Amino acid sequence: MIRSAPTPPELLEIAVTVARDAAATAHRMRAEGVSVAATKSTVTDVVTAADRAVERQVLDALRTLRPDDAVLGEEYGAGETGPAADGGVRWIVDPIDGTVNYLYGLPYCAVSLAAEVAGEVVAGVVRNVATGEEWTATAGGGAWRAGERLRCSTETDLGQALVATGFGYAAGRRAHQARVVAELIPHVRDIRRMGAAALDLCLAAEGRVDAYYEKGLAAWDLAAGGLVAREAGLLVTGLAGRPAGPDLVIAAPPALFEPLHTRLAALDASGGP
Ligand code: LIP
Numbered sequence: 150m151i152r153s154a155p156t157p158p159e160l161l162e163i164a165v166t167v168a169r170d171a172a173a174t175a176h177r178m179r180a181e182g183v184s185v186a187a188t189k190s191t192v193t194d195v196v197t198a199a200d201r202a203v204e205r206q207v208l209d210a211l212r213t214l215r216p217d218d219a220v221l222g223e224e225y226g227a228g229e230t231g232p233a234a235d236g237g238v239r240w241i242v243d244p245i246d247g248t249v250n251y252l253y254g255l256p257y258c259a260v261s262l263a264a265e266v267a268g269e270v271v272a273g274v275v276r277n278v279a280t281g282e283e284w285t286a287t288a289g290g291g292a293w294r295a296g297e298r299l300r301c302s303t304e305t306d307l308g309q310a311l312v313a314t315g316f317g318y319a320a321g322r323r324a325h326q327a328r329v330v331a332e333l334i335p336h337v338r339d340i341r342r343m344g345a346a347a348l349d350l351c352l353a354a355e356g357r358v359d360a361y362y363e364k365g366l367a368a369w370d371l372a373a374g375g376l377v378a379r380e381a382g383l384l385v386t387g388l389a390g391r392p393a394g395p396d397l398v399i400a401a402p403p404a405l406f407e408p409l410h411t412r413l414a415a416l417d418a419s420g421g422p
Contacts, residue, residue, distance in 0.1 A: 157287035160264035161272035167210045168274045171203045171260045175245055175278040194318035200224050203244035211240055223369045239265045243369035247345025256280055261347040263372035273373030275347045284351040284377045292354045292380035299381040302356035305404040310359035313341040313349040317365040325421025332416050350374030353400050354381035360401035360409055388419050
């Protein structure tokens with residue numbers, strides 16, 4: 150059977166359905182009590198039973214709805230699916246972004262689910278597990294929350310900008326990131342470290358922070374939130390024209406991009422361990 154490629158809105162509809170069910174499971178499991186199931190890169194990089202259960206639920210739902218698609222997830226990797234076929238769809242899932250907030254009962258954690266076609270993210274949803282706030286975007290179709298189209302901050306002065314960032318789990322990386330932030334903070338309004346990269350990108354999409362940067366993001370932290378940010382008018386890149394990725398993600402409105410990029414380059418924000 151020849152199946153036509155799904156459109157971004159069709160992929161978004163699936164993503165939203167799956168992410169809402171996933172967020173409901175995460176919410177219910179949080180209410181039932183949460184404990185650490187395992188650790189990953191360091192003893193503070195935790196996995197809860199909910200991270201695994203939620204990703205498993207997403208994998209099962211996608212296998213039912215889109216059996217030929219590939220999936221990349223934080224907990225099970227490319228697991229059972231392998232790479233996307235040429236021109237095929239790959240889903241990228243972070244079952245709970247902001248796992249430490251989830252563990253501590255802080256209301257800043259999210260399910261993030263994106264659909265990539267031919268290597269480009271074309272649809273994405275980020276849903277806050279605690280509050281039910283939900284951000285969506287399709288490539289070329291804008292970024293949205295609660296029926297409102299989102300636009301990024303119009304701030305033009307880096308000195309007035311509220312800048313979100315985050316830190317990795319490994320001590321050496323955190324030390325380097327702390328040095329960067331110590332040098333940046335005199336040049337911005339203030340810094341926010343809220344603990345979930347996907348949500349930071351969504352807040353930047355609606356100007357609730359002016360800009361965001363972080364080193365060390367994985368594909369599942371960035372995929373859906375990055376599209377939401379881009380569709381709201383932010384530039385989302387790495388340093389020196391490189392694409393956004395593990396080395397660095399800078400998400401800034403056009404007027405703030407250059408001054409922020411210049412500072413981060415001078416501070417070697419993509420360097421260190
Ligand atoms: C986390 C982020 C957080 C970032 C951490 C980590 P997790 O994801 O979203 O903001 O600073 O480095 O990647 O581990 O909660 O899925």
